[in-house]
Structure formats: structure tokens, C-alpha cells
Amino acid sequence: MSNIRKVAELAGVSVATVSRTLKSPDIVSPATRDKVLQAVETAGYRPNRMAVQFRSRRSHNLAVLVPTIANTFFARVIAGIQQAAREQGYGVLLCNTLGREEEELQYAGMVAARQADGIIQLRAFNPFPEDAVEPGQALPMVNACEVLDDAPCPTVKIDNRAAARTLTEHLIALGHRRIAMIQGPRRSPLTRDRVAGYRDALEAAGIVPDDALLCPGDFTPRAGHEAVTTLLDRTVRPTAIFCESDEMAIGAISRLKQAGLSVPDDVSVAGFDDIAFARYSDPPLTTVAQPAEAFGRRAVDMLIDILEARGQGASHVVLPYELVIRDSTAAPRA
């Protein structure tokens, strides 16, 4: 493996000149530049990134803390992150945390260890110990998708409460009054906000919320499936089910069909996220489309803004969502 010294020799210049030629070609004379580039070519020289990073105290890596990559929504967010990072010369270190705080703390340590310059956290948890970063310095973190209420860093999200309200209003407008909700994880702000939006809509329509219609879940199809099993036992069954993720909606529909019920004729089902499968579900899913890739791209931009201290930019970004009405929701049976 050839290094900068070999190239310098070959070109008959100093190592400093080689470094400069590669980093700021415009400050060396054209003649020198040509010589150097020629030498780089013949030597097959590639700068040693470990050395560059070490010396310049920048790893140019972003650590992404994701609860689970095996979720098509997060996968899309990560795809957005990867693309944006690459475009700006950053690498992406993947950290599949399974939502465990212990893991998240460890991964956040990558910043202290200079393995990553900053992190993108896709869950509402601050993995930095209080004393982890120099006081006065901005935390090198962006919190996206599921966001802390009092995040100590920039955030990117949609207005979950409004989105949930919009979706619930759609259901109410169709004539539903017994609307169940299959929720995300108990403590998640996502769940709290969406339940709030759901309540907003019910109250505005003069419907008394019934907690018996609230089912716990965890965003997986399996959770949707199980929650419906519970709901089918209710003496008064819901006529519509609002699922906090498309994956749960798909699980829910599967269970309803097992029970011999038709969607949407017997029960309407709505999801959240608008994953690729939503339109191929039977029936195609009514859902709230989230800008998954945009979450990722935006988070990267904001994080790099912090890292390179190029203006602090907007610190709390709210991206638009969209209600997508397909065929899984309809008026209840008369």
C-alpha cells in the first residue's frame, strides 16, 4: 500500500504539497498539480482514511440508532439516511438497538470514542449521559420519527396528533362510532400523541371514548393479529379499527378474515405509515402516508449542520403527512 510519502517522492514534491493537491487543488500551481495527480495515479494511491480521520479529528461517520431494521418503515428511513450521508461524504454506522436503552447508551459511546461524529436517534430516548459532551456544545444528535418532548437536540417528525385526528375523522365521517385503536408501545410519545388525536376527533364528534377499545401493540403484524383476537371477544365489537402501523393493520385484517369477517363490510381497518405493502393488501389499506425517506434525509442534513457548525438551521422540523384513502375503510353496516 503506497502512502503520501511515496507519492511525494514520485512527484518530486513535499508531502504537504500532495496533501494540498488532494484537498484544495486550487491553491497549488497547475504544473505541480499535474505532477502530483500523475504520481497519485502511478502509485495507485488512496489516502488512508484512518489516518485522515485520526489527524483531522473527524470520523465522517454517522451512527444511526434504529429500534428495528426489520420494519419496512424504518428501512425506508435508513435508505434516506444512507443516501443523504453518502452525498455529503459521510458513512453510516448501523446500530440495531431493539429499543434497548443499554444498547443505545453503548452505541452513543461511539461519539465519545470518536468512532462517529454524531448520531441519528429514531426513538424517543436520549442515549447521551449528561456529562458526555462538552457543556456549551450542541449535542451531536438529531432525533427523528419518534421524538422526545424535551429533546436536547433538533428533531424531525410529523404532527402525529393531527394525523391521528385526521384519520379518525375520516372514520367518523363514514359513520363509525365504535372505533378501536391498536396502539404502539405504551410509553412512546407516538402512541400518546396519536391516542390524543384520536380522542380529539371522538370528542369533537360527541363520541364518548371507550377504553375497552384501546389495545396495546408494538407495530408488528403479530401484535395486530393478537389485538383483534381480543377485540373479537368484546360484547360490543368495534365497527372500525385504527392501527398505529400498517404492519399491525395487515395482521389485524388477517385475523378478521380468519374470523369470517369482511373488511371493510363488517369492519373497517386503517393503518399508518403507507408502507409498500399497503396498496397490495386485500383490501388496499387506508392509511396515513409518512415521508420516511425525507425523515432520513432531513435528519442527516440537520446533523451535519451541527457537526460542521454551518448555521444551526431549523431545529424542530415538522414534515407533512397525507391521508391516503383506499378500500379498507367504508361505511359501517346499516
Place this chain on the structure above:
Amino acid sequence: MSNIRKVAELAGVSVATVSRTLKSPDIVSPATRDKVLQAVETAGYRPNRMAVQFRSRRSHNLAVLVPTIANTFFARVIAGIQQAAREQGYGVLLCNTLGREEEELQYAGMVAARQADGIIQLRAFNPFPEDAVEPGQALPMVNACEVLDDAPCPTVKIDNRAAARTLTEHLIALGHRRIAMIQGPRRSPLTRDRVAGYRDALEAAGIVPDDALLCPGDFTPRAGHEAVTTLLDRTVRPTAIFCESDEMAIGAISRLKQAGLSVPDDVSVAGFDDIAFARYSDPPLTTVAQPAEAFGRRAVDMLIDILEARGQGASHVVLPYELVIRDSTAAPRA
């Protein structure tokens, strides 16, 4: 940020002793060890990974080249990679290549640039230029899932031909004779092997293959959907469709239902992969289960074997698959 020298001072030892205490605690005296660890604690010392990596010429990063992370099958493979890498002290650099060779070449350059120690390639393409690595040295790469015929490195896969044959035999045993196939990308060895297995089964049953029943695809639900549109135009329609991925199978079923056809009563549909959604599809999908996480874990183990030169281990691993029969396949209409 405190460094090793500060810790050495604090503990009243040399920097070498600090380094040793952290790397091989057993070769320093207990008394010294305590002093040092104490000092590490008070100083809040974290070794600078950039420096460690630079000096020891090991990044302890693995680059993963994945055609698209927005595919639940690959997402599972990556989850397996991440877990295994973490357990062995390696980081995972995610490289979403979209299957573009240009991108893959660039990412493979990370090894030359010492940003990654090796790569896991999930597509049948060798991204290393011939002269990229010292001759005599093993290529720091493992090729998994979709594997080159003459891979210059260890590989992990299933026997795709046998798996396709098994699945096709299942369809034939049910009584199908007009079996369509929705394929993966044209040039993929995966496609070639699975088509071969499909032909094997047909021939063994004395069925003449009909190329009009072979549809191109790309593993996405959309491709499955479109392929069925084509198939429905055939004068003699197939009674069964073998899709090379569950995602395509889901798209295919969606299109069949749109056309008013019932699965499996009118047409049987089988998939490949056994993604999480397969069992929640309507009807639940008959498919070939692939050990996705195991692919990832195994690939990591094999790559680290190369990197740390700890025995070369098996170089071409074939993992088991399993035919999972659910409800999307049945005997054809009489």
C-alpha cells in the same frame, strides 16, 4: 477529552501500562491495574478509536453491500449481520447500492482506504478491481445470498435450484401442469438457478416447459402485480404461479383478486423467502423459508475468519431451506 497520557499521569504509570491494562489486563499486576482503572474512571477516559484503528491498522468495521435495504428479506439479513458483528467487536457500515456496480466499486474502495476491513456483498458481483488486494492475500470479502459462480471468496447461500425444484414439485403434486414463474432479475444467478430447478421438476414430471409462462420481475410487489397483468392476457392461463419472492407473490395475489380470481381456487400462488408478511397474507403464503438472519451471522463469522486469519473455515457454505406450505396453493379446478 482526556487521553492516555493524562490517565498515565493520574495513575503514576507509563502510557504503555495504561494501554496494556486496557487491552490485556492479565499481564499487569493487580495493584497497577487497580490504579489505572481508577484513573480511567476519574478521568472519564475513552480510548480514541480513530487513533487505535489508525495505529493498529484495523478499522474493525465491516462494509455491507446490499442491493436495497427496503426489502424485508435483506433487512433481516442485515439484522443478522449487525448482531454478529457487534458480538465480535465490529461495526457495520451500511452501503445501499441499489445494485449499481459503480456504487459497489466505490464502496469496495473503503477497504483500500482502510475505512473498512472487509465487505459482505449480498449480490453476485465482485466489486474489487483485480489489483485491489495484495496477491496471495485472500480477498477480504464474503459473498452471501446471491452468489457468484466463481466467487473469489467464501460464499453463503441456499441450494436455490433444489429449493425451486422442491417448490415446483409441490405444485405438480397438487395437480398443476401449467405453472407460470415470475422471475428475479434476468442476469441473477438466483434467477438462473431457480428457473433451472423449476425446469428440473417439470421435466421429471414429463411436462413440457412453456417459455410464455416465464415473466420477468425484480422481487418487488409491483413487479408481481405487473407480471400477472401479462399472464392474464395469455390465451391459456396458468393454474399456478411460482414467484421468486414473497413480495412479488403478494403483488401477484393482489392483481389476481383485482381480476376477480380466487387464490388458491382459481390460481395457486407460491412465494420465496418467508418474510414476516407471508403468514398474514390472504391467503397465507406457501413459500420457501430462507434463513435470512443466519445468512448474515454466518457471513460475518466467515469474514472475520479471513480478517483475523484464524483458520480458513469452510469456504462455501450452503444453508438449509424449508418448504412452508400454507393456504395459497391447492389443487387446480377440476
Place this chain on the structure above:
DNA sequence: TTGAAAGCGCTAACAT
């Protein structure tokens, strides 16, 4: 515009 030289934080060979 270019070169000389210091040094980033750490590891490892060598010496004690």
C-alpha cells in the same frame, strides 16, 4: 506557491 517539521493518540518493540 512550496517545504520543513510538529504532532494527533495510540501500540508495540525493545529495554530494563
Place this chain on the structure above:
DNA sequence: ATGTTAGCGCTTTCAA
């Protein structure tokens, strides 16, 4: 068992 010391390959003053 511990210390001394020479760099790893690069960037970046500072001087010419």
C-alpha cells in the same frame, strides 16, 4: 511487570 521510545499517515502551522 513496567517504562522508553519510535513511529503509524496524515494535516497544518510556520517559515521561506
